[in-house]
Amino acid sequence: MDTTTNVRHPxxxxxxxxxxxxxxxxxxxxxxxGIGMASGTFQTSGRTTAGGERVAPxxxxxxxxxxxxxxxxxxxxWSVPVPDILAAFDLPAxxxxxxxxxxxxxxxxxxxxLRDWLAVRGTGAP
Amino acid sequence: xxxxxxVIIDGPASRPxxxxxIRRPRRGIAALRGVQGFRRAVQVTVALYIAxxxxxxxxxxxxxxxxxxxxxxCPFGGIETIVTFLTAxxxxxxxxxxxxxxxxxxxxxxxxxxxxxxxWICPLGFLQDLAAGLSAxxxxxxxxxxxxxxxxxxxxxxxxxxxxxxxxxxxxxxAWAIWGAAVFGVxxxxxxxxWIALLDIGRESIGFGVVVLALTLVGALFVDRPWCRYACxxxxxxxxxxxxxxxxxxxxxxxxxxxxxxxxxxxxxLAVATAxxxxxxxxxxxxxxxxxxxxxxxxxxxxxxxxxNRA
Numbered sequence: 001m002d003t004t005t006n007v008r009h010p011x012x013x014x015x016x017x018x019x020x021x022x023x024x025x026x027x028x029x030x031x032x033x034g035i036g037m038a039s040g041t042f043q044t045s046g047r048t049t050a051g052g053e054r055v056a057p058x059x060x061x062x063x064x065x066x067x068x069x070x071x072x073x074x075x076x077x078w079s080v081p082v083p084d085i086l087a088a089f090d091l092p093a094x095x096x097x098x099x100x101x102x103x104x105x106x107x108x109x110x111x112x113x114l115r116d117w118l119a120v121r122g123t124g125a126p
Numbered sequence: 127x128x129x130x131x132x133v134i135i136d137g138p139a140s141r142p143x144x145x146x147x148i149r150r151p152r153r154g155i156a157a158l159r160g161v162q163g164f165r166r167a168v169q170v171t172v173a174l175y176i177a178x179x180x181x182x183x184x185x186x187x188x189x190x191x192x193x194x195x196x197x198x199x200c201p202f203g204g205i206e207t208i209v210t211f212l213t214a215x216x217x218x219x220x221x222x223x224x225x226x227x228x229x230x231x232x233x234x235x236x237x238x239x240x241x242x243x244x245x246w247i248c249p250l251g252f253l254q255d256l257a258a259g260l261s262a263x264x265x266x267x268x269x270x271x272x273x274x275x276x277x278x279x280x281x282x283x284x285x286x287x288x289x290x291x292x293x294x295x296x297x298x299x300x301a302w303a304i305w306g307a308a309v310f311g312v313x314x315x316x317x318x319x320x321w322i323a324l325l326d327i328g329r330e331s332i333g334f335g336v337v338v339l340a341l342t343l344v345g346a347l348f349v350d351r352p353w354c355r356y357a358c359x360x361x362x363x364x365x366x367x368x369x370x371x372x373x374x375x376x377x378x379x380x381x382x383x384x385x386x387x388x389x390x391x392x393x394x395x396l397a398v399a400t401a402x403x404x405x406x407x408x409x410x411x412x413x414x415x416x417x418x419x420x421x422x423x424x425x426x427x428x429x430x431x432x433x434x435n436r437a
Contacts, residue, residue, distance in 0.1 A: 018161035018416055024238065025247070026168065028239065032235075063214070112218070
């Protein structure tokens with residue numbers, strides 16, 4: 001008989017009752033999520049603040065651009081004419097400014113592409 | 127002085143056989159009286175919560191108001207965005223801080239309780255369990271279905287050699303999803319993700335994710351938890367962390383009666399009956415094997431040092 005696999009440290013012998021395991025599962029998962037909620041980290045939407053106020057783009061960083069934002073709001077925050085954005089990504093010129101960015105996504109346009117474009121434009125690069 | 131470990135020899139001499147300890151496994155509804163009832167209750171509760179979020183979102187969106195995105199409760203989003211978050215401090219589109227918190231919760235659970243998220247909480251895993259339960263119910267009550275499934279199993283038996291290599295596919299999916307998000311700044315896995323398809327089922331047009339979801343559920347009629355076994359990147363991340371877990375199932379060869387019920391009951395197809403310790407990254411901690419075991423003490427959850435007593 002191979003006894004090498006049966007050499008155990010005393011701590012390795014501690015049994016966990018199945019129900020205690022289930023309680024551990026719930027406690028760990030709910031505990032981490034609960035800590036996230038209590039600390040205000042658990043944000044399920046970028047559209048509103050923890051106080052429930054609507055988030056608007058400020059033009060400080062391209063990282064704040066989200067898919068739910070309207071192309072017009074982004075254009076205003078970054079002081080870029082809406083037609084320039086539409087033309088840069090071959091989007092229809094008659095696109096309403098209130099259209100959400102995510103509704104414009106295609107092979108040619110994405111939120112990430114817009115972020116990159118605005119970042120390059122902000123540095124003055126051609 | 128070095129402390130010597132205690133040597134315990136698992137053999138017939140160390141534990142006398144006790145026939146009274148062998149009990150008949152509970153089946154059907156009776157099985158829900160044990161820890162499986164507890165697990166199913168947790169799964170149903172989580173699934174109902176997810177259903178509520180999806181319906182609530184659909185109602186809120188229909189009313190033109192703003193609400194939480196169903197995708198914000200997907201733990202894998204937090205893992206996909208990990209590179210962009212650590213390097214640039216930003217989330218890829220469709221990811222919120224809640225995704226990151228959930229990812230931490232899942233990985234903490236993986237360390238402390240192995241794959242318990244998959245076995246106890248994940249609604250996609252629960253849906254696959256339901257499909258497998260439906261398949262078993264139909265086979266029990268319709269003889270033709272039973273015979274058909276038996277014939278199908280015989281016909282597909284040679285394909286069993288593919289099981290092991292295909293299990294590595296989920297690690298490739300995990301690498302692709304994280305790499306894609308880091309390089310392209312978008313969730314490349316999102317379009318094929320059945321979980322996202324499920325969360326967005328009330329508002330998205332039918333995409334490839336819905337097709338993957340349908341294939342997963344149809345596949346679960348024939349193979350237990352096919353998505354978890356072969357393709358789930360969250361399960362892959364779970365498994366990688368679980369390798370460091372101090373918790374594992376251990377099988378006592380002395381108490382085992384070699385009935386093979388544990389292996390037959392394992393939804394992940396693990397060979398529990400021939401292992402000494404179940405340290406597989408694929409173990410989802412469902413405890414189906416423990417529940418099926420007819421011999422008290424033959425199969426138990428134990429806590430010890432990580433990497434110890436591997437089988």
